[in-house]
Each structure stands twice: as structure tokens, then as C-alpha cells.
Amino acid sequence: MPDTETMYGSLKIKNPLVVASAGTSEHLELIKKAEEMGAAAVVMKTLFEEEYTRKNPTPCYSLIRRKGGPMHSSTFYSFEQASPWDLERYADEVHRTVKEVSIPVIASINCVSDQAWADYASCLEEAGAEALEINRSCPFSKIMMEGKDSWTAAAIETVKLVKDKVSIPVCAKFTPQLTDPLLTAVSLDKAGADGLVMFSRFTGLDIDLEKEAPIMHGGIAGHGGPWAIHYALRWISAAAPQVDLPISGSGGVCCGEDIIKYILSGASSVQICTSIYMEGFKVIKAYLKKLDDFMVGKGYSEIEQFRGAICSKVIPPDQVNRTRARVARIDEDSCTNCGICEKVCLHQSAFTGGENAYIVHQDCVGCGLCAELCPQSAIKMTGI
Ligand SMILES: Cc1cc2nc3c(=O)[nH]c(=O)nc-3n(C[C@H](O)[C@H](O)[C@H](O)COP(=O)(O)O)c2cc1C
CATH class of the missing domain: 3.30.70.20 (Alpha-Beta Plaits)
Structure with a gap:
């Protein structure tokens, strides 16, 4: 068996597959399922400071299948915002979970005030979280939509603030809605982040033609699907050679081959979310088997032997x-x-x-x- 050990931030993890923050990682029972299937770490559902976010509308999911001639595609369209809990209950769940599972449990937070960023981070470190993911990137959170003219500047401020409060690794999750994700990656590296998560989902909208109104809950939603992987591969392959810290790839994974593509593009770990919603936790096992088969077939004994292998092969447009x-x-x-x-x-x-x-x-x-x-x-x- 090849050695699949790799890094999430400054944490060593046994393989690259991390369960992404979402309803699928909300509580201990779900996290146990992820562990049983072989996940190396789990990022818990994000805890938001703003209380109104903690209750979801129903329904809050739609699988939109687009049929455009040969161009079939699907998007998982969702409005599932925050953990339903307050800080105290979330911290209890972190505490309960770290005692029951042996894989790292990563807490995820999204705050508005500086005070809350500091308090939430300290409290969750105390509860036993092994790392923190800074989620400024929710496609429908207020901090994404209002008040800041530069997402990157705001993320840098938050990383510095949180790093000042905790000693566990702090990873910054990116919105894909950036002018230059490479610049953002380099800036967050300099700001002291321990890892980058590239990317969260896009903000989107779909329309009911009969009602002439937005579908589902009547507002904007997050959207992503298998198609989203190409954006992430493109920017991770640009960022990985330029930063010294591990990148966790996220977006569009729908088979084991996608995990391998992320590693070839320079990611140290790969997060999965939508494929668990669609097919259950068993996909983790299947994707990891594909990774093992690939490594054996190619004669790789460690992830580092092929991580980032395609970065230097991406030909700049003017040299094609x-x-x-x-x-x-x-x-x-x-x-x-x-x-x-x-x-x-x-x-x-x-x-x-x-x-x-x-x-x-x-x-x-x-x-x-x-x-x-x-x-x-x-x-x-x-x-x-
Ligand atoms: C229903 C749903 C809920 C999500 N909730 C969160 C969340 O609470 N915090 C977060 O950082 N990302 C959240 N995400 C984003 C995922 O963690 C992940 O980054 C994104 O979906 C891309 O991966 P995927 O294509 O494998 O789904 C959510 C995604 C979905 C589909």
C-alpha cells in the first residue's frame, strides 16, 4: 500500500481526503461515518455569528439539470447556511467529537465583528478543535456581499486577527469570486495563514419562468457541480509553486480521478462535499481506492512524488x-x-x-x- 500521508495546514493527515464543511459534517454521528469510510479529517459545518443564519428555509436544495444539446450539466443549488447552534453548543459538539473520533476535527467559523472572530476562535481551540477554517467565503453571507471593497484585504485582516488568538493551524477558505486568486494566495501566505482552501462555491440564481421569480426560497443560493473543478485546478496549479503552505482543493470532485487531478495540480489535500450529498459517505472509500490504484500503477510510494507534477507543464497563453x-x-x-x-x-x-x-x-x-x-x-x- 502506498503511503498517502499529507498535510492540511500544518496538520499531518493520513490521506488527502478531507470532508468539507457542510450539513454532511454537522455533528458527531455524521463525522463518525466519514471516519469509518476512511476520511483523513473533517471540517465541521460553519458556525456563523449572525443568528438569523442558523435556521434554513425548506426546501433548501435543488439539483438543477441543464440540458443544452450535447452540453448536459448539473449544479447542486443550495441555501444551507450555518450550523443551527450557538457558540456554546457548537463548542460542546467539537468537544464530544474530538473525544470520539481519531481523525482531526476542524472547526469552521464566519463572524462579522472582530470580537466574535477572536472569541469564537479561542473558544473552539479550547474545545479541542485541531484546526480552524476561516470561512469568509459563503456565497450568500453578508460579509461576502457588503461593506468591503477587497475580499483579499478583509481575509488578510481576519487571518492576522485569528492567528493572534490561537496556536492551532488557521486555514483561509477562498471565495472563487476574485480578480486574481494567485495574488490572494500569496498575500494570505505572507499574512501568516497555515493553509489555503481553494475554493468555496459561487453565488448564483435560478428562475422559475411560470412565476417569473427566483426558485426555491426566493433568493440567491450557492451553486457548484462537477464543472467547478476546472476553475480550482487552474488557480491551484498557479498558486502551489508560489506559496509555501499546503493548499486544500475544493470544488467539483465527483470521482477518484478528480482527487488525483487536484494533487497533480499542487493541492496537498482535497475536500469533498456535493458527492457525499448525492451518493453518501461510501464515495470516500471508492475515491481513496482510486488514489491507491493510481499510485501503485505509477510506482509512487508517496504523495509528494506527484503532487504538483503538472504545474510546470501549464504553458502560458503567449507560449502555446x-x-x-x-x-x-x-x-x-x-x-x-x-x-x-x-x-x-x-x-x-x-x-x-x-x-x-x-x-x-x-x-x-x-x-x-x-x-x-x-x-x-x-x-x-x-x-x-
Ligand atoms: C449544501 C452545502 C452546504 C455548504 N455549507 C458550507 C459551510 O457551512 N461552510 C463552508 O465553508 N462551506 C460550505 N459549503 C461549501 C463546501 O464546503 C465546498 O467547499 C463546496 O461545496 C465545493 O465542494 P464540492 O464541489 O465537493 O461540493 C457547502 C456546500 C454545500 C453544497
Whole structure:
């Protein structure tokens, strides 16, 4: 068995899979399930200072399935804000949980006043939390939406304030709604954060056409889905070589391969949330098995042997090779002459309707769209 030990902030954890903060990590019984399935650590549901956040509307979840021709996608749309408890009850749960499980329990907080950031952090450290996640990133919290012209400046202030109060690791969870996440990562590193969590979910809205009104609870919500991973991979691969602290990847994990992609992009740990809501805690075991299989197959004995392996391979836009190197070729035996390649070819190089479909190679720019969309996989991109 390969050694999957890695880091969350300055905590050593037995493998990279961390259960993200959400309803799925609200209390001991759920955290035990995560531990049983092999999770290395759990971030508890965020405790908010603002009391109104502690009660959710019902319903508060919708699985929006979008069908746009070949572009199917889904988003988990939710308005599930805070732990239902106050500080005292949350601290009790932290205390109860750390006594019952052997994996690190990370508390998550979202406060408004400086006093509360300090008090909540100290109280939860005292209760036994092994680390703190600073969640300024909730897609519908007031601190995300009002009063600060720079999310990064506000997050730096909070990290410094909390670091002053506690000695456990303090990790900052990022909103994805940043102009330059790389700059934010470097700034939070300098400010003394022990780890970065990249990213929380986007703020969003969906509309009921009949009622001509927002769906569900009638307001904005958080949204994310398998599609969200690409944003996180892009920015983690940029940040990982520039910062000295562990990054915990978060967003869009829906299979074991996604855990591996996050590590290749430079993440030290990977958080999962929506896939647990959709398929239960058993996904943890399955994802970890995939990671083990990958490491064995590649001959890796430690995570560090492949963490960040793709970072130096991400070619900057101005250095990408733009020479035309490939053209589309149709395999006549598989082609059904359905006409899709002709419809999508912006360069008028694909022709159907005759006896066989064909490509005019001198007009084909090699973009590959016809091959992507061919329902028979009858088009291959090959050298000129
Ligand atoms: C229903 C729901 C509730 C969430 N609650 C919290 C929360 O309380 N605190 C927090 O930091 N993130 C929260 N998140 C964000 C997740 O922790 C995670 O960062 C995000 O969903 C991206 O991961 P995923 O694509 O695996 O879901 C929540 C996400 C969902 C879907």
C-alpha cells in the first residue's frame, strides 16, 4: 500500500481526503461515518455569528439539470447556511467529537465583528478543535456581499486577527469570486495563514419562468457541480509553486480521478462535499481506492512524488504552440453521414449528404470540434 500521508495546514493527515464543511459534517454521528469510510479529517459545518443564519428555509436544495444539446450539466443549488447552534453548543459538539473520533476535527467559523472572530476562535481551540477554517467565503453571507471593497484585504485582516488568538493551524477558505486568486494566495501566505482552501462555491440564481421569480426560497443560493473543478485546478496549479503552505482543493470532485487531478495540480489535500450529498459517505472509500490504484500503477510510494507534477507543464497563453498540426479524418466504415460535422464546422471543410461524408483537408483548421461531437466517434484528428 502506498503511503498517502499529507498535510492540511500544518496538520499531518493520513490521506488527502478531507470532508468539507457542510450539513454532511454537522455533528458527531455524521463525522463518525466519514471516519469509518476512511476520511483523513473533517471540517465541521460553519458556525456563523449572525443568528438569523442558523435556521434554513425548506426546501433548501435543488439539483438543477441543464440540458443544452450535447452540453448536459448539473449544479447542486443550495441555501444551507450555518450550523443551527450557538457558540456554546457548537463548542460542546467539537468537544464530544474530538473525544470520539481519531481523525482531526476542524472547526469552521464566519463572524462579522472582530470580537466574535477572536472569541469564537479561542473558544473552539479550547474545545479541542485541531484546526480552524476561516470561512469568509459563503456565497450568500453578508460579509461576502457588503461593506468591503477587497475580499483579499478583509481575509488578510481576519487571518492576522485569528492567528493572534490561537496556536492551532488557521486555514483561509477562498471565495472563487476574485480578480486574481494567485495574488490572494500569496498575500494570505505572507499574512501568516497555515493553509489555503481553494475554493468555496459561487453565488448564483435560478428562475422559475411560470412565476417569473427566483426558485426555491426566493433568493440567491450557492451553486457548484462537477464543472467547478476546472476553475480550482487552474488557480491551484498557479498558486502551489508560489506559496509555501499546503493548499486544500475544493470544488467539483465527483470521482477518484478528480482527487488525483487536484494533487497533480499542487493541492496537498482535497475536500469533498456535493458527492457525499448525492451518493453518501461510501464515495470516500471508492475515491481513496482510486488514489491507491493510481499510485501503485505509477510506482509512487508517496504523495509528494506527484503532487504538483503538472504545474510546470501549464504553458502560458503567449507560449502555446499555434502551428496547425492536425486535420480531421473520417472513418467511412463508422460514419453514418448524420450531418453533424457539416453543421458545426465553422470553416466549411466538412461535407455530408452525398454518398459519404468527407473533409476538405486544406480548409480544415484542425480545431477538433467535429471529432468531439461525432456521435459515432468516426472522426479522428491526425497529423497533416
Ligand atoms: C449544501 C452545502 C452546504 C455548504 N455549507 C458550507 C459551510 O457551512 N461552510 C463552508 O465553508 N462551506 C460550505 N459549503 C461549501 C463546501 O464546503 C465546498 O467547499 C463546496 O461545496 C465545493 O465542494 P464540492 O464541489 O465537493 O461540493 C457547502 C456546500 C454545500 C453544497
